[in-house]
Amino acid sequence: MAEYPDSYRYTKDHEWVSFEGDVGTVGITDHAQNELGDVVYLELPEVGAQIKEGQPFGTIESVKAVSDLVAPVSGEITEVHTGLIDAPELVNDDPHAGAWMVRVRLDDAAVAETLWGADEYRKFLEETAEGD
Amino acid sequence: MSANDQSGGGAARQGQLKREGLIFEHGAPGRVGYSLPKLDVPEIDPVESWGADQVRDDIAGFPEVSEVEVVRHFTRISQHNFGVDTGMFPLGSCTMKYNPRVNESVARLPGFAAAHPYMPYSMMQGSLELMERLEQALAGVTGMDRVTLQPAAGAQGELTGIMLIAAYHAHRGEQRTKVLIPDSAHGTNPATASFCGLEPVEIPSNSRGTIDIEALAAEADENTAALMLTNPNTIGLFEDQMDEIARIIHDVGGQIYCDGANLNAILGKTRPGDIGIDVFHINLHKTFTTPHGGGGPGGGPVAVREHLAPFLPWPTVERDDSGMLCLDWQRPQSIGKIHTFQGNFAILVRAYAYIRALGPEGLRQVAEDAVLNANYLRVKLEGHYHLPYQQISLHEVIFSDRKQKKNGVTAMDICKRLMDYGYHPPTVYFPLVVPGALMLEPTETVSREELDVFIDAMIAIAGEAETDPDVVKGAPHSTFLRRLDEVGAARRPVLRWDPQAADTDGD
Numbered sequence: 001m002a003e004y005p006d007s008y009r010y011t012k013d014h015e016w017v018s019f020e021g022d023v024g025t026v027g028i029t030d031h032a033q034n035e036l037g038d039v040v041y042l043e044l045p046e047v048g049a050q051i052k053e054g055q056p057f058g059t060i061e062s063v064k065a066v067s068d069l070v071a072p073v074s075g076e077i078t079e080v081h082t083g084l085i086d087a088p089e090l091v092n093d094d095p096h097a098g099a100w101m102v103r104v105r106l107d108d109a110a111v112a113e114t115l116w117g118a119d120e121y122r123k124f125l126e127e128t129a130e131g132d
Numbered sequence: 133m134s135a136n137d138q139s140g141g142g143a144a145r146q147g148q149l150k151r152e153g154l155i156f157e158h159g160a161p162g163r164v165g166y167s168l169p170k171l172d173v174p175e176i177d178p179v180e181s182w183g184a185d186q187v188r189d190d191i192a193g194f195p196e197v198s199e200v201e202v203v204r205h206f207t208r209i210s211q212h213n214f215g216v217d218t219g220m221f222p223l224g225s226c227t228m229k230y231n232p233r234v235n236e237s238v239a240r241l242p243g244f245a246a247a248h249p250y251m252p253y254s255m256m257q258g259s260l261e262l263m264e265r266l267e268q269a270l271a272g273v274t275g276m277d278r279v280t281l282q283p284a285a286g287a288q289g290e291l292t293g294i295m296l297i298a299a300y301h302a303h304r305g306e307q308r309t310k311v312l313i314p315d316s317a318h319g320t321n322p323a324t325a326s327f328c329g330l331e332p333v334e335i336p337s338n339s340r341g342t343i344d345i346e347a348l349a350a351e352a353d354e355n356t357a358a359l360m361l362t363n364p365n366t367i368g369l370f371e372d373q374m375d376e377i378a379r380i381i382h383d384v385g386g387q388i389y390c391d392g393a394n395l396n397a398i399l400g401k402t403r404p405g406d407i408g409i410d411v412f413h414i415n416l417h418k419t420f421t422t423p424h425g426g427g428g429p430g431g432g433p434v435a436v437r438e439h440l441a442p443f444l445p446w447p448t449v450e451r452d453d454s455g456m457l458c459l460d461w462q463r464p465q466s467i468g469k470i471h472t473f474q475g476n477f478a479i480l481v482r483a484y485a486y487i488r489a490l491g492p493e494g495l496r497q498v499a500e501d502a503v504l505n506a507n508y509l510r511v512k513l514e515g516h517y518h519l520p521y522q523q524i525s526l527h528e529v530i531f532s533d534r535k536q537k538k539n540g541v542t543a544m545d546i547c548k549r550l551m552d553y554g555y556h557p558p559t560v561y562f563p564l565v566v567p568g569a570l571m572l573e574p575t576e577t578v579s580r581e582e583l584d585v586f587i588d589a590m591i592a593i594a595g596e597a598e599t600d601p602d603v604v605k606g607a608p609h610s611t612f613l614r615r616l617d618e619v620g621a622a623r624r625p626v627l628r629w630d631p632q633a634a635d636t637d638g639d
Contacts (some may be wrong), residue, residue: 009509035567038622039620040622040623041623061622063618063619063622064560064561065561065562066319089623
């Protein structure tokens, strides 16, 4: 199983968040990029947009499918990784660092406590893994 | 071909089908495809006669080719194609069935082929009668009251359906914003809802692959404009709780739109109008054997129950007091036009020819044979491929690549290898609720013998995935072109032909 940084938080929709003060950085997990296959296109929100936990904030398109990016936290977008639009392969190559997608000024920094740690996320992946 | 022969008859075929290039890459400057006699009148200079602003400059870079080059070019391109006339095309959810030739003969009858939409009604009674009869036939098949024949394809039919529902709610002074859509739906469903300014809300499937009734009930409220469902659904399963689904939606004042992509499975068996559906779209190019694919003209009629009829696109075909057929534009509540004139009229002719050729019993047998064929595949391939839903399926059956993935072989690889065996691949990675989905829809127009050969091919590929996975992962081996760079094409599409790049390309 891939490395899931212990300092990150995770969701059942396979997004990760790294927290720094009242700002969260959001991306998708290695598991997510692996399931999606080669990513070919991304649609990300604009700086200043409000995103809401559990609601779509963008879309990601792979050779297999178009999927929603589901916001793991609520807040205002302060930065967007526009470079990903021209280099979507980064999502496959470096999902946990280089392919961060947006930075969010959190409505409530305590949200970190409600998300999964790396251990819980790994456990979730094991439980939902396809058996025979 | 044998399983070990990777190239099959491919070498000889490749020799015939050399890289064709674009028409722009053929010919030579000054070459033309016509010859005219010498002028026997004085030549005039158009610029001198009409002025330079009236004369168009030559357009540089157009192909300059002879007649034989044009004919050979397009004939060769057509030989690269694989279609329902070439072989089995089990593309799930698309109902790629054979299109009977009689449809073509009927569509070419001069009374239809030479008709003009601006002819007076007295001269187009035959065409109008065909539209009247097709509407009645489709209303009969679907159990609905009225049908518009205008929409050009399924997605436009969906759009029409949701526009009708929006118009209905607006007429009643209600502003409803939500459209409930199961997670197994075609991607066009949420796209349609969004396009109409409504909010798509996803409803999960249960472990049986049908709609989760509790989740549906929890989400349905006075803000619900519609439920968009597909029945049979995209897993090839019949939504067997339609009574309850219809009650939940109608109790909150919502409407039920049903995507007709899978009508083939229930022809003559169940009618959408009898199971609570308010709007239903029909793909003539799937169910009723009009040509399908290639972006050509399709047909997406929309059938509605009486309470939605006033909102149908105008004009409708009606009879006046004398019994003469005419087009009725006096429909003040209509959503307006969806397509120019009467939609793709020649497609309507083909669909009507098919319906009349088969009749009610024939249409019922279509559904029976389509379902039988899909279940034959299910039973024969279960054990070789993972079957996520165990129930008896309807017209299509879904496997996944779970067994093969252990050896690194994906659904995409299996599809590419199937091309080596002479088949069009099935639909893959859809529906999204099944990871690594392989969605097979054989249709009724394939014989038992052909199915058996196809099954042998699928079993051989499952075997190769165990014993020689690289053969599958490197497929196709025998096709005119090897595996295409789909990722590169999606990430960095080349949309314009560049003569310089073509020269240096060398291939």
